[in-house]
Amino acid sequence: MSLDLIPGGTIGILGGGQLGRMLALAAARLGIKVHIYTDSASPACEVAAAHTIAPYDDERALAEFVNSVDLITYEFENIPAPTATKLAESCLVRPGPNVLGVCQDRLAEKEFLAAAGVAAAPYMRVDDAGALARAIAQIGRPAILKTRRLGYDGKGQVVVREGADLAVTFRSLGGVPAILEAVVPFSKEISVVAARACDGAFAAYDICENIHKNHILKSTRVPAGVPMDIAVEAVRQTHIIADALDYCGVLAVEMFVTDAKSGAGQAFALCVNEIAPRVHNSGHWTLDGAITSQFEQHIRAVAGWPLGATERFVASKASFVEMENLIGEEVNSWSKVLADPSAKLHLYGKEMARPGRKMGHVTRLVKEPGLL
Ligand code: AMP
Numbered sequence: 581m582s583l584d585l586i587p588g589g590t591i592g593i594l595g596g597g598q599l600g601r602m603l604a605l606a607a608a609r610l611g612i613k614v615h616i617y618t619d620s621a622s623p624a625c626e627v628a629a630a631h632t633i634a635p636y637d638d639e640r641a642l643a644e645f646v647n648s649v650d651l652i653t654y655e656f657e658n659i660p661a662p663t664a665t666k667l668a669e670s671c672l673v674r675p676g677p678n679v680l681g682v683c684q685d686r687l688a689e690k691e692f693l694a695a696a697g698v699a700a701a702p703y704m705r706v707d708d709a710g711a712l713a714r715a716i717a718q719i720g721r722p723a724i725l726k727t728r729r730l731g732y733d734g735k736g737q738v739v740v741r742e743g744a745d746l747a748v749t750f751r752s753l754g755g756v757p758a759i760l761e762a763v764v765p766f767s768k769e770i771s772v773v774a775a776r777a778c779d780g781a782f783a784a785y786d787i788c789e790n791i792h793k794n795h796i797l798k799s800t801r802v803p804a805g806v807p808m809d810i811a812v813e814a815v816r817q818t819h820i821i822a823d824a825l826d827y828c829g830v831l832a833v834e835m836f837v838t839d840a841k842s843g844a845g846q847a848f849a850l851c852v853n854e855i856a857p858r859v860h861n862s863g864h865w866t867l868d869g870a871i872t873s874q875f876e877q878h879i880r881a882v883a884g885w886p887l888g889a890t891e892r893f894v895a896s897k898a899s900f901v902e903m904e905n906l907i908g909e910e911v912n913s914w915s916k917v918l919a920d921p922s923a924k925l926h927l928y929g930k931e932m933a934r935p936g937r938k939m940g941h942v943t944r945l946v947k948e949p950g951l952l
Pocket of ligand 1: 792
């Protein structure tokens with residue numbers, strides 16, 4: 581274990597959203613300063629010791645930033661990979677820039693998963709309308725066309741149904757390189773939030789069940805209520821992914837639980853949807869529901885410190901932890917949340933409650949009545 585940072589040191593964070601804000605707060609509790617680098621005024625700036633607002637390719641601003649920090653991490657995966665690679669020439673960047681190469685491109689991610697022996701939805705590469713027609717002939721309809729880059733919260737994807745014109749469908753996503761994915765008949769969406777330390781130590785939180793509304797995460801419930809063999813397999817796959825990436829920090833792996841029989845004869849099978857190389861919305865429950873929050877865990881990992889305990893506070897079988905996102909105008913319910921004795925309120929300090937915008941979240945530790 582190499583302690584690459586001591587209290588009083590500074591972590592640079594690329595990205596300034598709510599994830600950066602919660603990372604900065606967790607770092608402050610450990611006596612660590614944070615310098616946020618973001619391309620627009622954003623929630624993390626308010627709680628950081630320093631911030632820079634400049635484009636991600638501003639060489640002068642990046643040079644000043646790198647001189648002011650002891651190591652660098654990121655809170656969203658779409659920072660330009662060349663920026664991370666350049667910074668890594670003069671500073672520790674964790675997780676490493678190699679991770680961005682895999683996670684910024686859905687095709688690279690699928691190829692990485694296949695090479696790692698982890699199951700994902702059947703897919704084909706689609707570079708033009710002709711390739712889409714060939715992919716549909718192979719995969720069938722309905723299927724999902726997803727842009728290779730810059731897709732999130734359902735953006736950059738479209739379902740290809742019976743009768744849909746393929747040239748129009750391809751153009752509807754901007755005519756950019758894409759993949760076509762088979763629709764997975766899932767019974768549950770789950771995620772594994774886990775951390776890998778720089779020396780290879782690995783620790784996962786309890787599995788999360790995720791409910792989406794309009795393609796945006798609405799709520800997470802832990803435990804996910806999956807059979808033990810599925811939970812063990814989900815963590816095993818996440819561990820394989822983290823090792824194969826030589827990962828350092830917290831990551832989340834989103835998976836589908838399907839009813840199909842897997843090759844191993846299990847009653848359920850797992851299919852990886854996406855790897856998020858960062859702290860993740862489905863891990864927000866750990867702020868109030870686990871011994872070490874995902875934010876503290878990420879800071880510990882990138883600093884080269886030992887990982888913290890991931891145990892859930894309410895571990896009785898009949899109890900669970902719930903996280904609910906406050907999206908858009910839902911944030912106006914904040915005073916009602918305060919009146920609920922089981923709820924903890926987290927607000928991100930964003931001024932405009934636009935539709936679909938994550939404004940805050942609520943965590944609840946729920947105990948079945950009658951249990952002591
Ligand atoms: P993504 O942006 O890939 O995370 O997709 C957003 C949401 O679309 C997922 O959380 C699923 O609910 C759904 N989805 C994405 N890909 C598939 C798939 N291959 N089969 C079924 N549902 C999917």
